[in-house]
Amino acid sequence: MLLKINKIYLTTQIYFNYLNMTKKIDLFINIAKLSYILSKTLDWKLWWIWFNDFIVLYHLNKAPENKLRRIDLAEMVWLSASGVTRLLLPMEKIGLVNKESNPNDARVSYVILAPGGKTKFTEALERFEIFNEEVISSDSNEKVLATKLFIDEIVEKIKM
Numbered sequence: 001m002l003l004k005i006n007k008i009y010l011t012t013q014i015y016f017n018y019l020n021m022t023k024k025i026d027l028f029i030n031i032a033k034l035s036y037i038l039s040k041t042l043d044w045k046l047w048w049i050w051f052n053d054f055i056v057l058y059h060l061n062k063a064p065e066n067k068l069r070r071i072d073l074a075e076m077v078w079l080s081a082s083g084v085t086r087l088l089l090p091m092e093k094i095g096l097v098n099k100e101s102n103p104n105d106a107r108v109s110y111v112i113l114a115p116g117g118k119t120k121f122t123e124a125l126e127r128f129e130i131f132n133e134e135v136i137s138s139d140s141n142e143k144v145l146a147t148k149l150f151i152d153e154i155v156e157k158i159k160m
Contacts, residue, residue: 038051054128068110071108099111
C-alpha cells in the first residue's frame with residue numbers, strides 16, 4: 001500500500017514539475033515571439049529607420065555628449081565588435097552617426113550621434129510613443145515596471 005501511495009505521489013510531483021517547466025518554456029517562447037513581432041512591427045512603424053538603428057540612436061541619445069565607445073555600444077545592443085561595425089556602416093553613410101578616433105589610444109574609437117541622427121531619432125521617438133499608447137494602456141505602469149525588472153533579472157542570470 002505504501003508503495004502505491006509513493007508511486008501516486010511521485011507521479012503527481014513529476015506532473016507538477018512538468019507543468020512548471022512547461023510554463024517556463026512557454027515564457028521563453030513568448031519572449032522570443034514578442035521580440036520578433038516587435039522588431040518587425042517597429043521596422044514598419046518607425047518610418048525610414050530600422051528598429052536596430054533606433055536602439056543605437058536611443059543609447060547614443062542617452063549617453064553623455066551623445067557619444068559612446070564602440071565596444072560599449074556593442075555590448076548595449078547585444079552584438080560583437082564586428083557586428084556593431086556592420087550595423088554602424090550604413091548608419092554612418094546616411095548621416096545618422098559619426099565616427100571619432102581617440103587621440104590617446106588608437107585602439108579606441110567612438111560613435112557620436114550626428115545631427116541627422118538626432119533628427120531621425122526625435123521623429124522615430126514620437127512614432128514610438130504613439131505605438132506605446134496603442135499597445136500599452138496608461139494605467140499599466142506597475143505591470144511595465146514589474147515586467148522590465150523580471151526580464152532584467154533573467155538577462156543578468158543568463159549573462160553570468
